[in-house]
Every structure is written in structure tokens, then in C-alpha cells.
Amino acid sequence: MFSPTSAMTVETQHPGDDAPANPPLVTIELHVNSAVWTLCVEPRMTLAEALRGPLQLTGTKIACNRGACSACTVWLDGVPICSCMMLATDVGTRSVTTIEGLASGEKLHPVQQAFIDHDALQCGFCAPGMIMSCAALLERSPQPSADDVRAAISGHYCRCGTYPHVIAATLDAAKMRRA
Amino acid sequence: MNRFALAGAKTIAEAATAASATVATAMTTPPERMGYADLSVVKAGGIDLLDLLKEGLLAPSKLVNLRDVPGLDAVAEEADGLRVGPMVTLASLAAHPLLQERYPALVDAVAGSASPQIRNVATLGGNLLQRPRCWYFRSHAFHCLRKGGGHCFAIQGENQYHAIFNNMPCAIVHPSTTATALVALGATVELKNAAGVTRRLMLEDFFVPLERDLQRENDLAPQEILTAIRLPNLPPGARMAHIKQGEKDSFDWPLADVAVLLDLDPGGNCTRASVFLGAAAPVPHRARAAEAVLTGRRIDEGVAVQAARAALQGATPLSKNGYKLLLFETLVHRAVLKAIV
The missing domain is CATH 3.30.43 (Uridine Diphospho-n-acetylenolpyruvylglucosamine Reductase; domain 2)
Structure with missing residues (x-):
């Protein structure tokens, strides 16, 4: 786990820049997992790149980088979004929650624990995004049906084919949360 | 980038x-x-x-x-219908009580677009203005007609997801599923330019067919903003359905989608019909022959079958998308029957 100080400044450069215009870096504040980060970034940096690069929150994965696989899912004000399709400079004052922000200290979120209990990941690359979608579902619908879980994870690709275990894990996590 | x-x-x-x-x-x-x-x-x-x-x-x-432009993300009730701001996300549109109550077929189309994560960010305005999904158009390697080049690579190439109507000399299909439902219910758009001039036009007329321009799908001009999408009040006898068929159920652009709006008089006769096919042509495709079959008739299984056949009149499928004919025929048939249930 990372413990950001209240303000950090990190400058980033992208390789292969060939555009003649060179707009200035902009300073932004990102509210991530209850911490506030001050970053100096290029306007073209995506939220996913900001999380994984300067913030070193590498739990969020980038796979397709086109919003087609949902591996990069984080919450924006509690709502799941693809962080690869959101510019870091467009987040504004909205709060970002990543997979690193889900556990309370050493205690895993019920969905994280249920994913372990139900063997709901194999290679694990889709798991952080999948868990963010399933945890968001339980926030808005504490007693979901299997179809609710299917709808919640409908944007996710898991090429290991863990879907049945993900559904079982999420339904179990819902029970754990109510217990 | x-x-x-x-x-x-x-x-x-x-x-x-x-x-x-x-x-x-x-x-x-x-x-x-x-x-x-x-x-x-x-x-x-x-x-x-x-x-x-x-x-x-x-x-x-x-x-x-x-x-941060205020007022663009609201759904407002007006005397003649609903005014939807272009920045309303697809997710909030699909969850809006007034839309669910009055335009359930539109909600079907919106909720069936993209993935939950994308719907949470993608806006109605952006959905209507998105560029086509043709893989030649989307690839930097192909300088196609729509990007100012001299050749459509799809017509002689991999055209299984392409148009079956009006597909010469460019075979894109319009990418918006929501647009299919919106044109069927007679939505209008409002545009404002830098000089403060407001234009209002039918969404159907906002889309630009190939014969007008090969390089854009809509009539938006530089220094112009799409400021509202208006949904008209429907008459009490209006019945509507939208059906989309993709290659997979989870999320996908459609292989085919169909929107049908029928106005039924108290005796159950259809006084007006709108039938639009999505993913069929470079703009949402009005199936006039199907509308003619439905208008003036009491809708039943036989009429739905006739309308479905008529909907494909004039189709000019390409080498790899002939399957769309049967797909559309089935969807029109089902959508007509779904509308009257």
C-alpha cells in the first residue's frame, strides 16, 4: 500500500512527441483514496496513466486502453468508469477510488476476500477492475441477483473465463456484508 | 495522442x-x-x-x-415534450424516471449501448456525434474516402459490419443505436453558433447522407454547439419498440437494430408508422415501404411479416454482409409485434 503525503509534485514527459505545438504542463489536484495529490501533468495524460505513473497506484491495470475491456475501472464519485478514457485534467474535484482504496487497513473489502475464497481470478489482470465493478454494485444494490452481477460486469473481459466464480464471489460478498 | x-x-x-x-x-x-x-x-x-x-x-x-458549461446536463419538462441536455450521460438518461415512463423503447436503446463504465461517462450529445466504427476509417493505415482519401476499402474488402443500403461509394453505418430510436420518435436537435444564432432541425435531417457529403455524418458546423435534444410528447395511442442484435449480449455495437413507432387509433388501426433501421446505412435508415405496409392497417402477425419483407426493399448488400437482410427482416417483424404488446 502507498501512503501519499498530502501533496506530491511529479512531472511527466511522454516519449515520441512530434507535434509542433507544445502546450504547457498544468498543475492539478487529484483526490484519490482520501488523499489529495498535486500533480504537474500534460493535459493529454489519462487518469489511468496518472494513477499508475506518478501516483504509483499500479493496482489499476491498462489492457486495451480504449474503454473496451474495463480492466482500468476505478470509481469516480463512487461510479465505475474506465480510467483510460478519462483525462486526468478532466477529473476536477471528483473523488477517485482505486483498488488500493477498497480495503480498510489490513482488512480486505468483502468482495476482495470473496474473490480469494471463490478462486475468482486466474492471471489476475482483470481482477482489480472486476472487483471495483462488483463492489460498486453492492454499494447501490446490497442484495443483488446473479443477473445484477452479470449486468455489472458486462463491460469486463476476463480471458481466463472466471465469470462464474466472479458471480458466486459477489453474491457471497453481499451475504458477508449483511452478516 | x-x-x-x-x-x-x-x-x-x-x-x-x-x-x-x-x-x-x-x-x-x-x-x-x-x-x-x-x-x-x-x-x-x-x-x-x-x-x-x-x-x-x-x-x-x-x-x-x-x-463546466451550466445547464447542458439537465432533463427538463417543456410544454411539447422533454428537453435533454447534450451532456446528460447515457447512464443518467437510461435511469431517468420521465424517460422510463414515456419513452421505454428509447431507454432500451440507451441502456443497450456500450458498457456500464462507458455509459457513466459518455454523453447523449457525444453519442449522436461519434464518428463511424468502420475499421478502415478507424485505422491510421487506411486513407479512406471519409478521411479525404480516394478509395473505400470496405466495398471490396472486409465489409461484414457495413451498410446494406446507400453504401456507394462509402459503406459506413451510422454508429449510434440511440439515434435509431430518437429519429423514430421524431426528436429534434438545437444548435447554437458563436454568433448566437440558434438552429432547430429534425434529428433525421441533421444526419448527412453520402450524396450531400462523404466526410461527415451530421450537419454540425465549426463554431457550433449541439445544445439540446428535444423529445416530442407522443399521442396516447403511440406504441414503440427498439430491438438491437449484436454479436455478443454483454456489450457491442449492433449488427442490426430496429426502432418502430406506431400510432394506433382507438379502434386499433395504425394511423402513422415510423420504422428505422440502425447499422444499415450511413445514416439511420427510414424503411418507407415498411411504413406504407403498416399505415392504415390493424397490426397482426401477417402485417408484421409483410412490413418486415418490405423493410428490405432496395437493399444492396456487399460481399460479406448479406446475412444482415435476414437479421433485419427478423428484427422488424419482432419490433412491430413488440410495439403493440
């Missing part, structure tokens, strides 16, 4: 003034002008725009962000 600046507009006028290009005009701007200070495009949710930028299909120097 190229380097660009992100500017936040505070008013519609400010955004319109700053937007020197539409995405379509920016994509056909000569390369030597790309990236310089005079090429700025509007960003709504940014989903399609980021996709195009990441593929290197346009290189604006500035994005004009509509996020």
Missing part, C-alpha cells in the same frame, strides 16, 4: 467561439496544419474523442471542455 491543451469553457458562446473545427473537419485538415494553434475541437464526455486521438486520427492543438 498528440500534445494538446485542455480549455474549460464556461458558457455556450465561449465554447462555440473557441471550437474552430468539428471532429469531422479536424480529421480532414491537411497534416501540415495539424497540431498548430488554430485547430480546436469540442470535448463532451470524451469517449469517442479520446479513441480517435489515441489512434492518431486527429491532432488538435486544443480541446474545448464542455464539462
Whole structure:
């Protein structure tokens, strides 16, 4: 786990820049997992790149980088979004929650624990995004049906084919949360 | 992605003034002008725009962000219908009680678009203005007709997802499923330009057919902002359905989608019919022959079958998309029957 100080400044450069215009870096504040980060970034940096690069929150994965696989899912004000399709400079004052922000200290979120209990990941690359979608579902619908879980994870690709275990894990996590 | 600046507009006028290009005009701007200070495009949710930028299909120097322009993300009730702001996300549109009550078929279309994550960010305006999904158009390697080149690669190439109507000399299909439902219910759009001039037109007329222009799908001009989508009140006898068929159920662009709106008189006869096919042509395709079959008739299984056959009149499928004929025939048949249930 990372413990950001209240303000950090990190400058980033992208390789292969060939555009003649060179707009200035902009300073932004990102509210991530209850911490506030001050970053100096290029306007073209995506939220996913900001999380994984300067913030070193590498739990969020980038796979397709086109919003087609949902591996990069984080919450924006509690709502799941693809962080690869959101510019870091467009987040504004909205709060970002990543997979690193889900556990309370050493205690895993019920969905994280249920994913372990139900063997709901194999290679694990889709798991952080999948868990963010399933945890968001339980926030808005504490007693979901299997179809609710299917709808919640409908944007996710898991090429290991863990879907049945993900559904079982999420339904179990819902029970754990109510217990 | 190229380097660009992100500017936040505070008013519609400010955004319109700053937007020197539409995405379509920016994509056909000569390369030597790309990236310089005079090429700025509007960003709504940014989903399609980021996709195009990441593929290197346009290189604006500035994005004009509509996020903080007040009033663009509201659904408001007006005397003659609902006014939907272009920045309303697909997710909030699909969850809106007034839409669910009055336009359930539109909600079907919106809720069936993209994935939950994308619907949480993608806007209605951006959905209507998104560029086509043709893989030649989306690939930097193919300088196709729609990007200012001299050749459509789909017509002799991999055209299984392409148009079966009006597909010469460019075979794209319009990418918006929501548009199919909106044109069927007679939605209008409102556009404001930098000079403060407001245009209102039927959404159906806002879309640009090939014979008018090969390089854009809609009539949006540079320095113009889509400011509202208006949904008319439907008469009490109106019945509507939208059905989409993709290759997979989870999320996908449609292989085919159909929207049907029928006005039924108290005796159950159809007094007016709108039948639109999505993913069939470069613009949402009005199936006039199917509308003619339905109008004046009491709708039953036999009439639905006749209308479905008529809907495919004039189709000119390409080498690999003939399967769409049967698909559309089935969907029109089902949509007509679904509408009257």
C-alpha cells in the first residue's frame, strides 16, 4: 500500500512527441483514496496513466486502453468508469477510488476476500477492475441477483473465463456484508 | 495522442467561439496544419474523442471542455415534450424516471449501448456525434474516402459490419443505436453558433447522407454547439419498440437494430408508422415501404411479416454482409409485434 503525503509534485514527459505545438504542463489536484495529490501533468495524460505513473497506484491495470475491456475501472464519485478514457485534467474535484482504496487497513473489502475464497481470478489482470465493478454494485444494490452481477460486469473481459466464480464471489460478498 | 491543451469553457458562446473545427473537419485538415494553434475541437464526455486521438486520427492543438458549461446536463419538462441536455450521460438518461415512463423503447436503446463504465461517462450529445466504427476509417493505415482519401476499402474488402443500403461509394453505418430510436420518435436537435444564432432541425435531417457529403455524418458546423435534444410528447395511442442484435449480449455495437413507432387509433388501426433501421446505412435508415405496409392497417402477425419483407426493399448488400437482410427482416417483424404488446 502507498501512503501519499498530502501533496506530491511529479512531472511527466511522454516519449515520441512530434507535434509542433507544445502546450504547457498544468498543475492539478487529484483526490484519490482520501488523499489529495498535486500533480504537474500534460493535459493529454489519462487518469489511468496518472494513477499508475506518478501516483504509483499500479493496482489499476491498462489492457486495451480504449474503454473496451474495463480492466482500468476505478470509481469516480463512487461510479465505475474506465480510467483510460478519462483525462486526468478532466477529473476536477471528483473523488477517485482505486483498488488500493477498497480495503480498510489490513482488512480486505468483502468482495476482495470473496474473490480469494471463490478462486475468482486466474492471471489476475482483470481482477482489480472486476472487483471495483462488483463492489460498486453492492454499494447501490446490497442484495443483488446473479443477473445484477452479470449486468455489472458486462463491460469486463476476463480471458481466463472466471465469470462464474466472479458471480458466486459477489453474491457471497453481499451475504458477508449483511452478516 | 498528440500534445494538446485542455480549455474549460464556461458558457455556450465561449465554447462555440473557441471550437474552430468539428471532429469531422479536424480529421480532414491537411497534416501540415495539424497540431498548430488554430485547430480546436469540442470535448463532451470524451469517449469517442479520446479513441480517435489515441489512434492518431486527429491532432488538435486544443480541446474545448464542455464539462463546466451550466445547464447542458439537465432533463427538463417543456410544454411539447422533454428537453435533454447534450451532456446528460447515457447512464443518467437510461435511469431517468420521465424517460422510463414515456419513452421505454428509447431507454432500451440507451441502456443497450456500450458498457456500464462507458455509459457513466459518455454523453447523449457525444453519442449522436461519434464518428463511424468502420475499421478502415478507424485505422491510421487506411486513407479512406471519409478521411479525404480516394478509395473505400470496405466495398471490396472486409465489409461484414457495413451498410446494406446507400453504401456507394462509402459503406459506413451510422454508429449510434440511440439515434435509431430518437429519429423514430421524431426528436429534434438545437444548435447554437458563436454568433448566437440558434438552429432547430429534425434529428433525421441533421444526419448527412453520402450524396450531400462523404466526410461527415451530421450537419454540425465549426463554431457550433449541439445544445439540446428535444423529445416530442407522443399521442396516447403511440406504441414503440427498439430491438438491437449484436454479436455478443454483454456489450457491442449492433449488427442490426430496429426502432418502430406506431400510432394506433382507438379502434386499433395504425394511423402513422415510423420504422428505422440502425447499422444499415450511413445514416439511420427510414424503411418507407415498411411504413406504407403498416399505415392504415390493424397490426397482426401477417402485417408484421409483410412490413418486415418490405423493410428490405432496395437493399444492396456487399460481399460479406448479406446475412444482415435476414437479421433485419427478423428484427422488424419482432419490433412491430413488440410495439403493440
